[in-house]
Amino acid sequence: MGMDQKELRQWEARCTQEEPPRCQAACPLHLDARGLCTALAEGRVDAAWATACRTLPLPGVMARICDAPCRAACLRSGLGGAVEMGALERFLARAATRTPPVRPLPARGKAVLVLGDGLAGLACAWDLARKGYAVTLAARDPGRALLARHGDELPEAALAEALAALERMGVALRTGADPSPALAAREDDPHALPEGVDAVFADPETLSPQALGLGEPDALTLGTTRLGLFAAPLPAGGAAGAPPSPALLAALGRRAANSIERFTQGASLTAGREREGPFDSRLSTDLDGVAPAPPAPLPAQGADAAWARAEAARCLRCECMQCVRRCAYLEHYKGYPKTYARQIYNNASIVMGMRQANTMLNSCMICGLCETVCPEDFDMGGLCLTARRDMVERGKMPPSAHEFALDDMAQACGPDCALARHAPGQDASAFAFFPGCQLPASDPGAVERAYALARAALPGPTGLLLRCCGAPAHWAGREALLAQTGEALRADWLALGRPELVVACPTCVLTLRRVLPEARIGTLWAALAGPGAPAPGAASGEALAVHDPCASRHDPAQRQAVRELLHRLGRTTVEPALTGEYTECCGFGGLLDAANPALGAQVAARRARAAQEDFVTSCAMCRDMLARAGKRALHLLDLLAPGEEPDPAARPAPGHSARRENRVRLREGLLRGLWAEEPGPRPAHEALALTIAPEAARAMQDRRILTTDLQKVILHARETGRALVDAATGRHLASLRPGPVTYWVEYEPDGAGGFLVHKAWSHRMQIMGGPA
């Protein structure tokens, strides 16, 4: 299979969407401040409090006294001021009507002794009791110093409730006496732990390492030279003489609890603890368009629910999603690249059962926008393409996904459409015009006019090379087919004497650079806009919105040439919000329109809404996708080499059959017109004259049934007599399976030698005759 576990992890690690927001990373206890603010901004006070209680030890105490080191990291800081997380927590501690009870894990059968009165010791006892340890807290008067330090903020009742909660969690409180260093060791062996105790934590405010007669404990593990005894110096930081940070004290207790858990389980004390304390998150959040908002003004009588809601609403809910917000495909599947990477991996790993992600991974337009916006360069297109290649290689690609598009490519490369000629009257080509296969399908007249333009503008004899570049094979993950297409292309190019290719399709430019790296490849736009090229005549008209095709994303010269030509044509241009390097795909790229036509149409409609003005673009397929979405759109050639069409921006996109017919007619017309040659005869079935009812024509477009498919069916029925007849209506019904699809046509003779088509449908299943 294509991706192994390690590669999956590499892909997953690239996407930072699941990284914590800066506040949570900076919080020594890693409180989910974003989740808390989300609930609180909706007025869900108890839910916000439950979020705090999930993370905080002694929440009723911590929430009231936390010094909120998260504030310094808050991304809101530069936009009105950091979210007042400390004040929000204090409000919650007062206002919550319900505190979720703590349910300790099943007993571990391990005993831990915590020595001390301070917050670190209390937090350590809390965490260990939660984890199922039998904890004894030996202290004179636990938490007393906190009451003294925090005054009104911490009512005595709140501390009493926290101690009661500790007891409910099973902690044995042994109070009334100062814990002495002697308690931390066995009476008869000062290097061993007390009898029946598996680990000891000495609270730094009560028993410093010095008081215990020990050296500096390890900063990461808090381990000391006495095995199983954990201790810590007071946390550094803060002004001299200022009380230690409550958040850091509680985090020390938590660190000790984690070490004790690892120690009693025989696990590594050091592995994977980099993110236990405050750390820098990799999450990147786009602040573009975020308005500054100052802290909500505190009412005179103190924080109330309205204030808390308003303050919590200032939280930006920091997340990345920068690619998802700009890509309709990523948005459609409701996740983000990290989750998609896993789905794609799972999809490939399935041995029995349904592959749920086939359509998802076949719907990416491979347009490169995500990689361009992602702070970590996550390339979803590359991921999907790798997955497609893997599926093709293992024979797991659904045949219907790309078949129609690949047939289309085969036609464009086949004898009815492909052509490689020197210019009329020439026997060499310095250049060759390469219009691609979609411009001939969309507007064959434009190809003829553009070829004339190219021959006039280029400083040397300019041949013509008609065929498909192979992009559909590339997008479909069919590498062998792409190589084969490239070989045929190379043969034509060599036969023309290695001319410089002058290309009129941005996707062809990309693909040709890939399959024919030895060729000089430029665009028609650069050739026409270049120095020495004749200035096109002045025109005027409404401003046009430039749609950069996604294939020109990394080709600033190409995009510039298009704008230069529009400028010389006297047209004012505007840019949609996503343009240039950040342009959006029209919905055709990556064969989205083949694999998931509904989503393709949605993408095109979204792009159509990106500008009020008519669009102008240098890609025939982009133009047709926009036109299909009901948007007025011009191809650049409609301006550079206008035809008869009075309003080319309103020209509808030709349907599937018309596209193929256009290609054939273009070649026939060129052969007759420029080279005075008679093209070969058309196949017999094409002589059948069909009139297609409008409803049937619409169905054929949706179902990807071509007129020539129906002609084949009817001709076959006429030749063999195999058909059904409806006596009442006189209609005929016949079918044929010329390839992997069976086509059905309901039709009647029109009395003039032709046929009237009423219905057409198809299926891929094959009728094998009666049961064996």
Added chain:
Amino acid sequence: MSTLKVLDGDYSGWRCAACGQSLVMAPAVLEYMGSRFEVELPRCPACGLTLVPEDLALGKMLEVEKLLEDK
């Protein structure tokens, strides 16, 4: 293989052009991607010409094709 009955329409209006016979319901084997199903379809009793109606092709049949492609 049990025969699935998926059609309840009346197809007796269709006659085989070659044999002149009216179609009757008869079991037919359908195959896709290595899976086979036996389904009752309208068929010419003489030559076996079998009809796959539009709503079957675009409904149940398409659904099963997609399932098999994703298997």
